[in-house]
Amino acid sequence: MTTHEHSQPGISMADKIAQIDRICGEARILPVITIAREEDILPLADALAAGGLKTLEITLRSEHGLKAIRMLREQRPELCIGAGTVLDRAMLKAVEAAGAQFIVTPGCTQDILEAGVESALPLLPGISSASEIMMGYALGYRRFKLFPAEISGGVAAIKAFGGPFGEVRFCPTGGVNESNLKSYMSQPNVMCVGGTWMFNSEWVKNRDxxxxxxxxxxxLALLD
Incomplete structure (x- = not known):
């Protein structure tokens, strides 16, 4: 299969890479959100947005994920809403139907990578090795999520990947927090980071x- 063979008409991989660059460049920090209670969907998004975080990754790790994506797209159209923890084609189709604007996976299989090529939405595949980068690279992907970032080598891995993969940029997620945020973001091949530290689960539980x-x-102020 060639890179563009199954792409949607008019939406090339280059177009989708440009979309990912714009989304991640504007976000800088991407909150990775698992909704525990339906009533938290809007107030949590509003709190994050009020703090300047207006690009959100809603995971499918809970039963509320798809509803949260639909609700935020309908009721908070000024936010950019992505879908995370997308594991297979069925989940990819479901988040497309829910209105997600981008898709993030925790890892990659040949099937999900090919589904991403076919999709009209930009896909950010999760990787933790050079071999996985090469799988995606062969299909035209140049933007990846490094996950779980800290236990996959962290900043040192990002630096090492920069050698053989000069065109590739990353969104490290997993173990990123206020203490290492600047170290990641100072790397030229990091476009944004994903994390959860800014909305501790206890704070959400207590509606703080x-x-x-x-x-x-x-x-965000740490990056200025």
Whole structure:
């Protein structure tokens, strides 16, 4: 299969790489959100957005994921809503139907990579090795999520991947927090980071939206 063989008409891999660059460039920090309670969907998104984090990855790790994507796309159209923890074609189709604007996977299989080529939405595949990068590279992918970032080598791995994969850029996720955020973002091949530290699960449980807003703003301020 060639890179563009199954692409949607008019939406090349180059177009989708440009979309990922714009989404990640504007986000800088991508909150990776698993919704535990349906009533938290809007106030959590509002708190993060008030702190400056307006691009959100809603995972399918809970039963509320698809509903959260649909609700946010309908009721918060000013936000950019992606779908995370997409594991197979069926989940990819479901998040497309829910209105997701981009798709993130925790790892990659040949099938999910090919589904991403076929999709009209940009896909950010998860990788943790050079071999997985090469699988995606062969299909035209140049943007990846390094996951789980810290236990997959962290900043040192990002630097090492920069040698053989000069065109590739990463969104490290997994173990990224306020203490290592700047180290990751200072790497020329890092376009944004994903994380959860700015909305601690206890704060969400206790509906401490003001604290989440403040922590989001503090996280972004570290990058200024």
């Amino acid at each position: 939206w003001a604290r989440i807003q403040a922590c989001s703003a503090e996280a």
